[in-house]
Amino acid sequence: MPIKSPFDEIEEMQKKMNKLMKDFWERGPTAAGTMRGFPVDIREEDGNIVVVADIPGVSKDKVAVKAMDNQLMISCNEEGEKEIVDENYYRRERSKRGMKRTVTLPEEVKSDRAEAKMENGVLKVTLPKKKKKKDKEKKIKVE
Numbered sequence: 062m063p064i065k066s067p068f069d070e071i072e073e074m075q076k077k078m079n080k081l082m083k084d085f086w087e088r089g090p091t092a093a094g095t096m097r098g099f100p101v102d103i104r105e106e107d108g109n110i111v112v113v114a115d116i117p118g119v120s121k122d123k124v125a126v127k128a129m130d131n132q133l134m135i136s137c138n139e140e141g142e143k144e145i146v147d148e149n150y151y152r153r154e155r156s157k158r159g160m161k162r163t164v165t166l167p168e169e170v171k172s173d174r175a176e177a178k179m180e181n182g183v184l185k186v187t188l189p190k191k192k193k194k195k196d197k198e199k200k201i202k203v204e
Contacts, residue, residue, distance in 0.1 A: 099160050101135075103167070110166050110188045117182035119160075124179060126186055128172035133186060136161040 102113045114135055116124065124137045138159045170188035177186045 099162060101162060101164055103164065105167075105190075106187075108190055110168065110170055110190055112164065112166075112186045112188070114162065114184040114186075115182060116160065116179075116184055119182070121179040124184060126175075126177045126184070128170060128175045128186070128188055130172070131166040131169045132163060133166055133188070134161070134163045135184065135186070
């Protein structure tokens with residue numbers, strides 16, 4: 062059995078990576094799988110942390126939002142079916158897509174008072190910030 066050169070293995074791995082990148086750019090980000098993310102904006106507004114996420118084509122009853130401390134998780138699963146009928150052609154397409162995004166918020170929030178609203182494919186989550194506790198002053202003895 063001949064010994065394989067490590068350079069042959071590197072070349073083989075490079076070919077696989079090139080194919081993966083070619084598939085990605087030709088078929089788009091969905092080629093990597095059905096779970097994908099979506100863009101979010103995080104800002105501070107009137108003592109709240111506001112997260113805005115673009116989730117086009119997903120109905121609000123398919124969106125789940127969870128918040129705890131300084132983490133926010135947004136996920137959705139959408140199933141669709143499209144039927145196209147033509148004189149000589151009949152096609153039925155089914156799709157199932159899921160998206161999930163977990164973001165770390167810049168501060169801890171009061172998750173029990175969070176609100177979410179979705180309109181025209183844009184989700185807006187408003188999370189009141191927790192008030193920061195002031196540290197008590199403590200005198201430290203120098204030895």
